[in-house]
Structure formats: structure tokens, C-alpha cells
Amino acid sequence: MPLDVTQPHPAGAADARRRAVAIWLLVICGMILVMIGLGGATRLTGSGLSIMEWAPLRGTLPPLTEAEWQRLFALYRQIPQYTLLNPDLDLDGFRRIFWLEYVHRLWGRLIGLAFLLPLLWLWWRGAIDKRLRPRLLVLFMLGGLQGGVGWFMVASGFFPDSIAVSQYWLVVHLTLALVLYGAILWTALSLLRPASLPGGPPALRRAVFACCVLVTVTIVAGGFVAGLKAGLTYNTFPLMDGRIVPDGYGDLRPAWRNLTENIAAVQFNHRLLATATAVTVLGTLAWGLTRARGLAKAGLWALGIAVAVQYGLGVATLLAVVPPLLGTAHQIVAALVLSAALLALHGLRPTAALAHDPLHEDGFRQEGRA
Template sequence: MSTLAVSSDRTDRSTAARTGDRAVGVWLLSVAGMIFAMAVIGAITRLTESGLSIMEWAPISGTLPPLTQAEWERLFALYKTIPEYQQINRGMSLAEFKEIFWWEWIHRLWGRLIGALFAGGFLILLLRGKIRRALTPHLIAMFALGGLQGLVGWYMVASGFAERTDVSQYRLAAHLGLALLIYAYVLWVAFTLLAPAPAVSSGARGLRLGLRAFAGLLAVTILAGALVAGINAGLTYNTFPKMAGQWVPSGYWIREPTWLNPFENPAAVQFNHRVLAILTVVAALGLWLWARARPLALTARRALGLLALAATAQLGLGIWTLLWVVPVWLGAAHQAGALTLLGLTVWALTRLNPAAETRTPTQG
């Protein structure tokens, strides 16, 4: 075979690989969009106190909603057996039960749709030869994490069936944390497949380490927000910047044992989330100023600028939500803002290209 023919063959294979990567990237980006929507629906489910309305784990039969009056009555009777109904919603009508039921049903249905989109897309792209071998371990890991998320979701819901009137804030944080991990993982692979690596930036290495630390801080801040939601801490101390006229609430350490206060005391939980949110904004602005002083690719500089802008906007949205005593639409918007900020963090990480870059899913 001539040198020209070999070169042409390699070019054809490279073009086919790029085309396949784009197809896989678009598919994964659509999955990430579905996960984003799932997290927002989950926030609405929590804010409307709807999460305990379905007391059965039925992955297949639960796809359909109740179709008869008898089935509605049966599910409502199950709900009447748990503390949430007996202590908070006693006397609720069937029509009122349906209002909370639909949000939980939509939340579960959306999770099934994500699974169908992922599995269906994987099979179609695999049969069309669009998935390279190097991507397979990542896709298998995503599928496994998605299955685990379903189990963690049920584990969370089950915590509200016996003695509590809501779900455990710890299990809620675990459920959200796993969702964040899956979302960031899917986005990272999608971005590296869809967007070519930017030019090498000599000033990127330190910034990349700083941005990874920022990602950790952001994750802790969002999980602290899950604790706020889990114990309804946002419904108290609805002033800013002070809490009941104090910079640090006097009730921060009132619970015994003392070490439980940061996790179970509304005053402490809300204060911690406030401090972490402010630190997150300061860190984002610091990274942006650092980027302005370093020789970076234009895409990297813009990514960090967007990150700083989004972090500032998210803080403002959080304050607005607090001052208005957490209306459902604002709480859902605040959740969407957190996912947007995480997505921009992942994007910024893929735009920082130091001289000795690690391998990405697009390689191999």
C-alpha cells in the first residue's frame, strides 16, 4: 500500500472517530440536561412535601399512575399509615393527596426516562459503531451509578415511613450528592468529546489545581444546602446578612450532643450554608482575578469569567430565596442555579490545558 493510501486511510478513520465522538457527546449532553431537570423536579418535590406520597417501590408497574378510583383509594390509605399524614396532614382529602402524589410520580418517571435515554442511546450508538473502546468503561460506570442512584433514592424515601415526618436530611444529601457526581461525570465526558482541547496555556497548571479545590468547595456548599432543605432551615432566620440581629446566631450550639449542631440544628445549618456560599463566591472571584493575570487561552479566561458571574448570581438568588421564605419557584430556581454553577465548573476544567495534560475520554 502506498504512503498516500495509508495517509488517506488514517484520515478517514480519524474523521469517522470525530463524527462518532460528536454523536456520543450530543447524546451525553442530552442525558446531562435530563439530570439537570431531574434535580429541579426533585427540589420541587421536596419543597411541596410530596416525597412520601408513594410508599411502594415498583420500578416496572409504577411507571403508570393510578388508573382507577380504587387504586387511588388504596394508595391514599397507605399514605395515611405514616407519621407525615398522622401528625401534619391529618384530614387531607383525596384531591389534596393527588396534588402531592403527582410531583413524586413525575420525579420517579423522569428517572426512568433518563435510564431509557441512556440505555437506548448506548445501544443505538454501539450498533452504529460510534462508541470507541476507550469510552466503554466510562459509560458502564455511568450506567452503574444511575442504578445506584435509584436505590439511594428509595433508601431516602423509606426513611420517612416509620418515625419521621419527612425524609432523613443525611439521606437527602447523599441522594443529591450522587446526582451531582453523575451530572458532573456525564458533562465532563460530553464536553471533552464535543469541544476540542484549547491551546496549551503555560499559566493553567496552578489554576487547574485551584479550580479543582473550588469544585470541592462548591460540592460541600451544595450539600450544606441539602441539609438546609432537609430540616426546613430556610424557613427560619429570614433576614440577611444578620440572623435575628446577630452575625452568629445565639442558638448555634443549643443541641446536645454538641457535634450534631452543624447537621441538625436549623440555626447552625443555615449559618454554615451562608458562610460556605460566601466563601464560594470569594473563591470564584479569586480564580477569575488570578486568570486575568496569567497567560491563558481565551476560552479558559472566558470560562472562569462566566464562573465568577454565575457564582455571584447564585448567591444573590439564594439571598432572595431566603428573604421571601423559600417559595417553591424560587427554591427550584436556586437548585437550578447550583447545577448551572457546577456545570460551568466542569466546563472551565476542560478549558484549562496545562503543558502536560492528563488523558481524557477522547483519547485512546
């Protein structure tokens, strides 16, 4: 007979409930991955500024009448992107760019519902450990914040003379998406992994932690490449315009602006960080495989493969001058690289840390007995 995870059971039920919550969170992770892909495709097809309204409820429905299409197109014709970049766009062209942004926003609403409704239901049935509840509430609020950040990002593209969104908002939006994704994945793994499994050697844990940091910094740097459309220039590899360090690398003043506003420097930094990440990950893989077991070993393999694929995709995206398909794949695989890094790190968590993790104390059983 299948186990009803919502009923208080004296034994085994705690694990079953934990598994049910973990599976729900993994489904949310899958939905966020799709969202990351949709976000990349929206940006790379120039669709991101096609909806000029923030209408969380009304915007759920697409335009249903010709008059509504005309109204939305008239709004789009007011922004600089239309006048400076797309003055020849007609209503049919507008309909084409509209759909991706619409689906991106709709999928965001669906993720919100897929998080909120099971959360309320599982909470009401007592299936969510008391100590897990604040974390889930914070994750839900961060999801709402991500919607708000998305709107500020879009609105940053409506300023006079602006034909695209601000790279700063784009990086905040991308980073928050990956923080949310990573936190939900980590929580699901913490619920799934039995506390009795051994952790890995501290030196390997530190090396994998360094890989996680490098992956994160490379992703943020990639956000600036995307935000500045820096992939549309210097389309050679490994040299940039015949040089290792491109001309004009440090031209902007104050110097920090080169990190976020200088196209040559931003692209060079991303290449350099990606190379440092790949070398560190492959070194850690070669050194750590004999030392890691179970999830950690699988995570290390996945990390090595994902980084190699991502590096190749990055070079291909650059050489082909950022076609939407390759650019979108590069964005999705970035999230997979992060997933693999978190998997490996989680697999190396020491037993002591897991034993003291509130998600691994026997909260369900104590509640069940009370």
C-alpha cells in the first residue's frame, strides 16, 4: 500500500514526508531551469521590452482583441528601442517579439503558484517540519522579489536613448535567479540525503568550495558580457583583436568602471575567469576522484563534464556572434554547472554538519509522537 505522507506515522513517515517535500522542491528547480532558458531566449531575440506594463493579474491573459494588440503596440512605439532600433517593425513583427516575453512572465506566475499552493497544502497537513517553514517562506518572498527585480530591469530599458536594459539590473536578475535556484536545490538535497552518510576529506571540500566560488564569479561576469552585448565584438579565440589582453582594457575612469562598463575588459575578464574555473574544476576532478564517494563523486564527474561543455559552448557562442540558440544554451548550462558544483559540495558535507542541520533533526517524529 502506498504511504500517505500527510498522516502522522510512528516510523518511516518522517523520511517519506521529507522525500515528498524534496521532490516538490526539485520540480520547482526544474521549472526555474526552464525559466532561465526562457529568460535567455527572450533577451536574445530582442523580445524583453515588448510589454510595457506591470500588470501581475491582468497581464496573465494575452491580448484577445485587435484593439488590445493595437493598444500594446502603440505603447511599444513610444519607447526608444522602437524609434532607434526597430522603426520598421509592424504589428505582425510586434506580435512575434511579444510572445516570448509574455510566456516568460506567465511561467514566472506559474512557478509562484507551483510553490505557494503545495506549500500551503503540505503546511496545513503538517508535512513540513517547523524548522523548515521560515526558510520556505523566505524563498517564496525572494521569488516575489525576483518578479519585482525583473520589472525594474525591464523599466531600465525605457529611459531616453536606451535601446536595451541596464547591465546592472540584468546581472541582479540573473544572480537572484541562480541564488534562488541554488538555495532550493540545496534545501532539497539536505532533505534527501540521509544523515548517516560520511562526508569527504576537508581538503577536497575546500577545493570544491573554491570551484563553487569561481563558478559563481564567472556567472556574474558572464551576466555583464550579456548585459553589455559584449559578445557581439572580439569574435576570435583565444586572442582578442590579435592580443591576449585587448587594447583599451583599463581606459575608463574611475578604474572600477572597467569591470562593469568596458566591453573589452568585461569580455576579457569573463574569458579569464572561465579559464580559471575550468582549470580548477578539472584539477579538482583529477585529484578528488579517488578521494570522493557516492554523491560527491557523481557531483565531481557532473561538474567536470558540465564545465567542459560550458567552456566549449562559450567559445562557440562567441565565434558565431551570439546566435539565440547557442546563447540560450550557454545560459542554461551555466545553471547546470552551478547545480553540479552544489551537488559535489553537498556530497562532501561532514557527518557532524549534517547531524546539526535542523533539516536532519528528528522534527517530524517528535511532532508525530506529541
